[in-house]
Amino acid sequence: MMTNFEGKQLIDGQSIATGTDYFHSVNRALGEDLELRFLNASQEYINMAAAAARRDFTITRAKTGIEKASFLDAIASELEKVRPELVEMACLETALATARIEGEFARTVNQIKLFSTLLRDGHWVDAKIDTEDLQRKPAPRPDIRSMLRPIGPVAVFGASNFPLAFSAAGGDTVSAIAAGCPVIFKAHPGHPATCEIVGRAIVAAAAASGMPLGCFSLLQGNIPQVGAALTVHPSIKAIGFTGSYRVGRLVHYAAAERAEPIPVFAEMGSSNPVFVLPQALKDRRNTIAAGYTAALTLGLGQFCTNPGLLIHQSGEEDDAFHQSLADNLKAAMGGVMLTPAIAQAYSSGVSDRSTLYGLQVLANGSETDNNGYHQPVLFKTSLAEFSHHPELEEELFGPSGIVITAGSPAELTAFAESLSGHLTATVHGTDEELEACKGLLDVLETKVGRLIINGYPTGVEVVASMVHGGPYPATTDARTTSVGTAAIYRFTRPVCYQGMPQALLPDELKDANPLGIWRYVNGNFNNTSI
């Protein structure tokens, strides 16, 4: 299997690699070189990919929903063909468990099929029609119609923690393709071979479904210059990014400073605070402790929605609750983190929590640090102490949480008010106390994209109503989501046609409504013809 990899860029349907600036893929669990070389994409290759994307945008933007859906279906089929080697390679490169990667594969394919269904339904284009009114005074009203159209070539930066679902054929790529945009995908250097397998599948799917081959290119790189050059390339019209706050902010600035600024949809993580109200704590102390620690340590805590903070009002349940949290945490597995950089940041962060910020260790995971393993660590502190160190609100990527005790209900709400933007917030409470704490819920709603009641933030459903986003610094654009079908709207803009002859209108806007989609016509929703 290994000999199939050449570390080439996939550009405009071609595998290309000349140059000497290589990096290697690594068996992450063993720390051994996989002897697979990957070329850092040069400016020349970035230009080639961008030129192909720009050229083929003319074609992709004219593709019908059915044609784009066929492309997505073909991607799903091609991925199924390479499933065994893909799962094996993803596990090797990321040290994630096979069951986890198998689940992620299923999620990735389901996500592709969900967008395919969206395209076949066709209603997503937000078609609006205001027909002409020749009788209007003082002047007739012209015929005006609008719908969403693709924004242009999109650069996508893959995440380290989802080698399939937020990577080459992940949500950003798939939603951009669904919108009608060519994609230039920058592979995460943590799993370059996984990306190459997926990239080849996408190229094969494009060829099989009649899509122009500039519609998807894959660039490799373990140096910041690749992403930086892509961000400022004039042909790129939007960016999808999943990664750290530090890098996301750099990309956001660079995009804003371009001669033509472009939107950046950067999902930069979050510490996803969990609030536990007193009666819920009393009623379900051990269930909440087990649920919280399971969510905290799932996949070694390497999720954007990892619930890094838990706060509850101090009371007579404290000792028992903390003991239950500690017992659960101690039973949680350690493991090898996704990349050396992530492992290093986690170690430093955990160390800082003890030594720099003086938090008390409530429990450690039971495994040792042998063999490069990192283990879960749960800290505890009072809200008064926590509030002295605003940095503690920032995400520490990995399986470490902080349990915070507040003195009063008012302190809980004040804590909520003090929060910056997060992807999610969670509240555990009985119906009665949730109603009594409506003010807390109201405050939390202004801080997050998703408010969860009596559940946990991990496990982001891929559905129409999902919002995987939130106010800055969780993302750079709180008006969007990077999971769920609404992710497509990031890569579109409305175009309005005034006085356009029927024959030249897109099918979505024709009087006859040949696609049978739902439209907003003269102030009413219907799916009929005019």
Place this chain on the structure above:
Amino acid sequence: MMTNFEGKQLIDGQSIATGTDYFHSVNRALGEDLELRFLNASQEYINMAAAAARRDFTITRAKTGIEKASFLDAIASELEKVRPELVEMACLETALATARIEGEFARTVNQIKLFSTLLRDGHWVDAKIDTEDLQRKPAPRPDIRSMLRPIGPVAVFGASNFPLAFSAAGGDTVSAIAAGCPVIFKAHPGHPATCEIVGRAIVAAAAASGMPLGCFSLLQGNIPQVGAALTVHPSIKAIGFTGSYRVGRLVHYAAAERAEPIPVFAEMGSSNPVFVLPQALKDRRNTIAAGYTAALTLGLGQFCTNPGLLIHQSGEEDDAFHQSLADNLKAAMGGVMLTPAIAQAYSSGVSDRSTLYGLQVLANGSETDNNGYHQPVLFKTSLAEFSHHPELEEELFGPSGIVITAGSPAELTAFAESLSGHLTATVHGTDEELEACKGLLDVLETKVGRLIINGYPTGVEVVASMVHGGPYPATTDARTTSVGTAAIYRFTRPVCYQGMPQALLPDELKDANPLGIWRYVNGNFNNTSI
């Protein structure tokens, strides 16, 4: 009437002014001081307005659609009460004609009522529901629901050229209020007294309809510091701006560089190219000449949608067409421009077109420059000459156009491809030649927010399907519109509720659908209960 003005800030329902940093309002047509002093808002006043907006966002965001609609209706009523003095003052401050201002008043009130209707309908919130699926394997699917919620306090910068429709109670203010956001309005210094009349009407409407008084504040200023301080204030969560590219870009940068970057919806104008195809030119030469010059000189050309460029393929009609354009242009009225700065920029721009770029004057308006009047000027050039000076594509605000002759159909398309972003493009053609020129239309669609066939871009309809926006540099966010009901989406973000008890859900998301709105439920549109 004049003695009623005190040049005060309207902050949190109070008229406040202490300080010494005043500027004066001017009778623009006569160039005479109106003896009305307006205080430049200090940082202290900006902080007060922001604190009130932030405080009252808690209240405005909880207001129902009906309550917000009542507020909008009250604004319309209050404006009707002050209509005579408002129209008089707007005419005095802007030198715009009474009929124009009367029309703009009607448009402004209609716009307010359109948003009121939108709120009463309630469907705009984009409610999506995916109900729980307890049978799903491997894990049950939780109940997930989402809808649009207001983004937070919004700063609005009024435009010079629409003292009513893009000013204190203009589209930005009204769409932000409709979304549930408090507004801090920065008045344009070209019409401060007009803004004060409108601002008082809004404050009276807020008081009459039970809205918290921090929901609208008005700040005056003729110095850049006022807007700059507002842009970077931490309580401001979005900006609506209509004005020049130069200022819009500054605001956009400043907002991106904040510790918490915020979205800027800056509409920065455009030169709105008009393409005339050969058969249309042959069939309707004089009609097009009359229509184009009317659109170019309407309101002394002081519209964002002013069609500053006209291009056609050179042919045997050239002389007759140009003569007809010249004849129409010569009959067009000159007048006093909105502000001294605009007049100065127009004079310089017209002068540059002759002397710096060597364009040939096709016609001047018939009136002299006496009394500060500025007149329409039409230039002509070849596409080859035009292409030597990319600056000529930039908007020259005022009634000056450039007629460009191209050598071939391919040159027309190449010109379209060379364009940067504009608000609109217009094509005149017969049905047959439009179909033959589908490639040109396709290119133009990627450059603009609105594509107009056989019409003119001036006269922006306030309807659901309108897109008054476009790719940079026409705006800073091509995904939005500043005219029409879709303008409300600029000031919202989606919020997702997972596992929320029915009693705590917003009415829009309750099973019973008490508002009877259209929703997307488990993949289907309906307006029924679950």
